[in-house]
Amino acid sequence: MEARLRDLLNADPWRMAILHLLRALDLPDGWVAAGFVRDAVWDHLHGHAPSIPVGDIDIIWFDPIRTAPALDRQIERQLATLRPDIDWSVKNQARMHLRNRDAPYADAADAMRHWTETATAIGVRLTPDDQLEVNAPFGLDDLFGLRLVPGPAFLGARRAIFDGRVRAKRWPARYPLLQLG
Secondary structure (H helix, E strand, O other), X not given: OHHHHHHHHHOOHHHHHHHHHHHHHOOOXXXXXXXXXXXXXXXXXXXXXXXXXXXXXXXXXXXXXXOOHHHHHXXXXXHHHHOOOOOEEEEEOOOHHHHHOOOOOOOHHHHHOOOOEOOOOOEEEEOOOOOEEEEOOOOOHHHHOOEEOEOHHHOHHXXXXXXXXXXXXXXXXXXXXXXXX
């Protein structure tokens, strides 16, 4: 499935331009994640033309030394200068455990293991030799299987957060083939 995802993204000039911007930032353990990947796949599987993701573009990175939120804002401003047409969201995952009341994360993949949905916990980036690298701690089965299920951290008492996101984002209306879990 990684090859299928790579082919899908490589065929999307808009997304490839974003991936080139991310690579130029040279952020440690940096990825374009969440809706950037999810929407590309779900649009494709629903027969929709490639489109710009709804909402912001999530850039995640991991550096336990430089965790000040001001640095994320600085990177967002830098990106906005290059692409003012995009709503950027940059988050160093090394501090996100505090907001989420989790144990400290080890890296970006570990942080994504604490995200709300398995199909959203996917990041991609370009290697120096222009290859797409995929970071999918839960794999790609749910994404390509059109299964919208909570990540392990959102089972039980935190399930209401997952349910609220599904309602707020209106994914079942936009993507009627989704199977809710």
